[in-house]
Amino acid sequence: MIKLKKNRAIPSVLDQQGNCKLSNGTYNMCNNYDMTPNDFDQGTETFTFENNIYASANIKEQLRIDQNGKCAFCEQNIISISYGDVEHFRPKGGYRQNETDDFNRPGYYWLAYDWSNLLLVCQICNQRHKKNYFPVRNPERRALNHHYDIRLEKPFFINPYFENPRQLIGFRKEVAYGKDRRHRGKKTIATIGLNRRSKNGAYKDLLEERRDYLILIATTHKISQKKPGGDLTTNEIVMAADIVKNAKVKTSKFSAMLQENLT
Numbered sequence: 001m002i003k004l005k006k007n008r009a010i011p012s013v014l015d016q017q018g019n020c021k022l023s024n025g026t027y028n029m030c031n032n033y034d035m036t037p038n039d040f041d042q043g044t045e046t047f048t049f050e051n052n053i054y055a056s057a058n059i060k061e062q063l064r065i066d067q068n069g070k071c072a073f074c075e076q077n078i079i080s081i082s083y084g085d086v087e088h089f090r091p092k093g094g095y096r097q098n099e100t101d102d103f104n105r106p107g108y109y110w111l112a113y114d115w116s117n118l119l120l121v122c123q124i125c126n127q128r129h130k131k132n133y134f135p136v137r138n139p140e141r142r143a144l145n146h147h148y149d150i151r152l153e154k155p156f157f158i159n160p161y162f163e164n165p166r167q168l169i170g171f172r173k174e175v176a177y178g179k180d181r182r183h184r185g186k187k188t189i190a191t192i193g194l195n196r197r198s199k200n201g202a203y204k205d206l207l208e209e210r211r212d213y214l215i216l217i218a219t220t221h222k223i224s225q226k227k228p229g230g231d232l233t234t235n236e237i238v239m240a241a242d243i244v245k246n247a248k249v250k251t252s253k254f255s256a257m258l259q260e261n262l263t
Contacts (some may be wrong), residue, residue, distance in 0.1 A: 001165035110146035
């Protein structure tokens, strides 16, 4: 994971009358809750969310630009093979404090259409791993509806748009590890599957992909440190150095791992 910067200009999602669907959607969610709060708290009434609003073409395109076509969590390039999922950092429909807990409703319904709560992620990080798991350090301070002050809530998960993941997650070769004493990095790694690997080596999963890419770039880095001679030309050394330099920039896949391993 790397630090991301989100465009301050909220993408335009308008209805036929030119009204903002994002703000109208948020207003409707909050208004519906206030009419029958007990029903929503008890789960007898639930919210319906429109993914053609929060995952509209304009939203996705701006997230693609902001994230350089990479998954906000695992840093794989996803645009060439997938549309990607618009993920809610704080889950909209409901949440679990612990992975084995029952599903608690309502979720963060008032953030369903909030630009600051949206990320673009690959389907595996989103659907197979994170899902609706969203632990907070002090459950008594969890924001249970839109009348709570969400700033009092301290999530365990790292949001790369609001903090620098490299302060909490490091890499020993291709393996991600948690750096912080509160174990936020460790919990993020485990839940999102940042060290997911294949079963019995039958295929490449994320860990194997990072390993192979690190070997490739590290080998190229060694070539860039050599002097011309034999079959190795000056142009090839310069080319190798450029390859390594471009691989380490934040727009490239697995850049956090490379920056930590290749100094």
